[in-house]
Amino acid sequence: MNAFQLYFRLIQISLLSRMQYRADFIAGILGLLFWNVINIGLIGILVTQFTSLKDWTLWEVVFLYSLWILGYSVYGLFFSHTEALENYLIEGSFDQFLLRPASPLIQLLGREFQFNEIANVLIGLTGISLAYTRLDLHWDGWRWGFFIAAVVSGGMIVLAINLLVACTGFWTGRSRGTAFIVNQFYGLVHQYPVDIFGNAFRVIVTGLIPVAFMNYYPALVLLDKVNYASRGWVLSYMSPLVALLLVGIVSVVWRLGLNRYSSSGS
Amino acid sequence: MKLFWAFTRQAFYNTAVFRFEFWLRLISVYLLMYTIYWVWTTLYTQTPEAFGLSLQQMVTYGILGMALEIFLDVGPEWYVATQVRTGAIDTDLMKPLDFHVHMLARSAGEMMFSLGILALPSFVIGYFLFDLRLPEDLTTGLLFGISLVFSFFVFFHIGFLLGVLSVITLDIRSIAWAYYSMVSFFSGQIVPLWLFPDFLRKISEWLPFQAVYYIPMSIYIKRVIGSTALQAVGIQVFWAIVLALFARWAWTRVHTRLTVQGG
Numbered sequence: 001m002n003a004f005q006l007y008f009r010l011i012q013i014s015l016l017s018r019m020q021y022r023a024d025f026i027a028g029i030l031g032l033l034f035w036n037v038i039n040i041g042l043i044g045i046l047v048t049q050f051t052s053l054k055d056w057t058l059w060e061v062v063f064l065y066s067l068w069i070l071g072y073s074v075y076g077l078f079f080s081h082t083e084a085l086e087n088y089l090i091e092g093s094f095d096q097f098l099l100r101p102a103s104p105l106i107q108l109l110g111r112e113f114q115f116n117e118i119a120n121v122l123i124g125l126t127g128i129s130l131a132y133t134r135l136d137l138h139w140d141g142w143r144w145g146f147f148i149a150a151v152v153s154g155g156m157i158v159l160a161i162n163l164l165v166a167c168t169g170f171w172t173g174r175s176r177g178t179a180f181i182v183n184q185f186y187g188l189v190h191q192y193p194v195d196i197f198g199n200a201f202r203v204i205v206t207g208l209i210p211v212a213f214m215n216y217y218p219a220l221v222l223l224d225k226v227n228y229a230s231r232g233w234v235l236s237y238m239s240p241l242v243a244l245l246l247v248g249i250v251s252v253v254w255r256l257g258l259n260r261y262s263s264s265g266s
Numbered sequence: 267m268k269l270f271w272a273f274t275r276q277a278f279y280n281t282a283v284f285r286f287e288f289w290l291r292l293i294s295v296y297l298l299m300y301t302i303y304w305v306w307t308t309l310y311t312q313t314p315e316a317f318g319l320s321l322q323q324m325v326t327y328g329i330l331g332m333a334l335e336i337f338l339d340v341g342p343e344w345y346v347a348t349q350v351r352t353g354a355i356d357t358d359l360m361k362p363l364d365f366h367v368h369m370l371a372r373s374a375g376e377m378m379f380s381l382g383i384l385a386l387p388s389f390v391i392g393y394f395l396f397d398l399r400l401p402e403d404l405t406t407g408l409l410f411g412i413s414l415v416f417s418f419f420v421f422f423h424i425g426f427l428l429g430v431l432s433v434i435t436l437d438i439r440s441i442a443w444a445y446y447s448m449v450s451f452f453s454g455q456i457v458p459l460w461l462f463p464d465f466l467r468k469i470s471e472w473l474p475f476q477a478v479y480y481i482p483m484s485i486y487i488k489r490v491i492g493s494t495a496l497q498a499v500g501i502q503v504f505w506a507i508v509l510a511l512f513a514r515w516a517w518t519r520v521h522t523r524l525t526v527q528g529g
Contacts, residue, residue: 027441031442
C-alpha cells in the first residue's frame with residue numbers, strides 16, 4: 001500500500017466512525033453554514049451602507065471571503081487533524097504513530113476527515129460564482145488556472161502554518177497558545193481586505209504569518225486590481241511559490257521534530 | 267448568601283490558575299481592537315456623514331465592544347455542557363445550593379475575576395493605543411455601570427439556557443458556532459444596530475441580544491440619552507426577568523429527565 005492509498009483508507013475509517021453521530025454531524029454542517037452567512041452579513045452591511053470599504057466593493061469583499069474559505073476547506077477537509085498533535089505529544093500517545101510501519105504524518109492526518117467543512121466548500125463556491133457574475137468577470141484559461149492554483153496553495157499554506165505551529169510542541173510541549181494567536185490573524189485576513197489596515201499588519205500577514213497569500217494577493221490578480229506601479233506588485237503572483245516554500249520548510253521541521261521527540265508517557 | 271460568596275470566590279481562584287491564558291487573551295484583544303479601529307477609521311474617512319456621530323464616538327463604540335466581551339462572556343454553557351458530557355454534573359447536583367444559583371454565583375465570580383484582571387489592561391490598551399474615550403459625564407458613567415449589570419445578567423441566562431439545552435442534546439459543540447455568530451450579530455457588538463437595514467433592525471429589536479452589548483455601549487457613547495437611555499435600561503430589566511424565569515422553568519423541566527453518563 002502506498003502513502004496515498006493508506007491515507008484514504010484511514011480517512012474512510014474515520015468517516016465511518018463519524019457517521020455514528022448523525023444528528024451532531026448535520027447540526028455541525030448547519031452551524032457552519034449559519035456562521036458563514038452571519039459573517040458575510042456583518043461585513044455586507046458595512047460595505048453596502050458605505051458603498052465600499054476603501055476601494056473594495058461588496059462583491060469584491062465576498063470574493064475575498066470565498067477565496068479564503070475555499071482554500072481553508074482544502075485544509076479543513078483533509079488535514080485538520082494537525083491541530084490535535086499537541087494532545088498526542090502531551091499524553092505521550094504519539095508513540096502509537098511511531099510503532100506502526102507507515103509514515104507518522106500520514107497516520108496523523110488520516111485520523112480525521114472533517115466532513116463539516118463541506119459547508120465551507122458550499123459557501124465558497126456559491127460566493128465565488130455570485131461574485132463572478134455580479135462583478136461581470138471574464139477569466140481566460142490562464143486566470144482559471146491561477147484561481148485553482150490559488151485555492152490549492154491556500155490549503156497548503158494553512159496546512160504548513162498550522163503544522164509548523166503544532167511542531168513547536170516537539171520542543172516546547174505546548175502549541176495551543178501560538179495556534180490561538182495565528183487563528184486570530186486568519187480571521188482578520190479572511191474577512192477584511194489587508195490594505196485597510198496599517199503597514200505593520202501588512203508586513204506581518206505577508207512575511208511572518210503569510211495568510212495574505214490565501215486570498216488578498218491572488219484576488220488582486222483575479223479581480224484585476226494589481227497596481228503595477230507599486231513596488232510589491234510581484235507579490236500578487238507569488239501564492240503558489242509561497243505555498244511550496246512553506247511546505248518545504250515544514251517538512252524539514254517535522255523531521256527535526258520527530259528526531260527530537262522523546263515520549264512523555266510512562 | 268454566604269454560600270453564594272463561597273462559590274463565587276472558588277470560581278475566582280480557579281480562573282487565577284491560567285496565567286498563560288492571560289497574555290493570550292490580551293494579545294487577542296489588542297488584535298481585535300486594532301481591526302475594529304481600522305475598519306471604522308477607513309469607513310469614516312470615506313463617508314463621514316453616513317454615521318451621524320463623530321469618529322471618536324464610533325471608534326469608542328467599536329473598541330468598547332471588544333473590551334466588554336472579555337469579561338461579559340463567561341460562557342456558563344461550556345461548564346454545564348462539559349459536566350453533562352463527562353457525567354460530572356451529579357457532583358453539582360449534590361451541592362447544597364440550587365444549581366441555577368450555583369451557576370450564577372460561579373459565573374459572577376469568573377466575571378469579576380476577568381473584570382479585575384483582564385478588563386483593566388484592555389481598557390488601558392484601548393485608551394492609550396486606540397482612542398477609547400471615557401464616558402463624558404458622571405451620569406453617563408453611572409447609567410453605563412447599571413446597564414452593564416443587567417448585560418451580565420441577560421448574557422448569563424442566555425448561556426445558561428444553552429447549557430440546559432445540552433442536557434437534551436448531550437453536546438453543544440456543533441451549535442456553538444451558530445450561537446456565537448448570532449450573538450455577535452444581533453447584539454450589535456461589532457456593527458451597531460442603527461447601521462442595520464430596517465428589517466434586520468426590527469428583528470434585533472425583538473431579540474434579547476441587544477440587551478447584552480448594544481444598550482450599554484450606546485449609553486456609553488451617548489447615542490441614547492435621557493429618558494431614551496432609561497427606557498433602554500428598562501428593556502434590559504425586562505429581558506433579565508423574562509430570561510431568568512424561563513431559565514428556571516427550563517431547568518426544572520430538564521432536571522427530571524437528566525441522564526448521567528459515565529460513572
